[in-house]
Amino acid sequence: MPTKEEIFEKVQNALVDALGVDEEEVTPEATLVGDLGAESIDFLDIQFRLEKAFNIKIPQKELLPQDVLTNAQYVQDGRVTDAGLAELRKRMPWASLDRFAANPKVQDFTNSLTVEDLCRFVESKVGAA
């Protein structure tokens, strides 16, 4: 079972390789989209690298629940509804969604995810020490 430090190190390596950023830029607080410049296709690349590094399976909708963000039941006028937020919190217990919830525009969703969220996501898959 890897430690939190080991998880961070591997996540950091995956992001350096996938996004071409410097190691120093990959801090726990850094947002994947805003700070590290990830685009939608990079998430596929990041998933490949995390699956390989940790020997885990990441179903397509687990890291980015696009089905929630495109569901009329959960989105109105480009904003995630309370029911949508509840669904996101249920599906992504590892993500700190408070900042996103304050102004839940769908287009800002991916920008709310941080390196720390990604580490917690991996921890939830591997069970960190």
Added chain:
Amino acid sequence: MRWYWIDRFIEFESGRRARAIKNISLAEEHLHDHFPGYAVMPNSLIMEGMAQTGGLLVCEHGRFQEKVVLAKAPRVTFYLPALPGDTLIYTATIEYIRDDGAMVTVASHRQDQLQAEGELVFAHLNGEHHDKVLFEPSAYLRMMRMLRAYEVGHAADGSPLREPEELLRAAASSG
């Protein structure tokens, strides 16, 4: 794909690895201007050739049922120029393949020298693009036959690579 940047396959191991040849000739018109007086194969076209080698390998693994597109090139490094008269051997190896895409490592060799290497990510188009047709089944068949994949290829169990039934049926029904 009418834009061929490989000449033929010399190995095709289904789901694992493919190797293809690219012979560079001064008859290729783009070399006359790249650059005037010093013809050198553009790196972008070498990358396209490596992507075609890997892309067809990924397509074949999915029996040509997925719409495979080159999504990104996280890392590609070129070490040597490739000139008219050179033969490049492109090698594509599947590192990872899932329902939504694949990661492939690629290399280009000029004789025994490493000319270029890198990683390519392919995505399977789905969602809003699901109904789009990138290539007709007959086009895939023509491509794979022309590149001689079925002459040199092997299935995962080592038996000779066969043209997929789905593709033959679809090509027959579309005329």
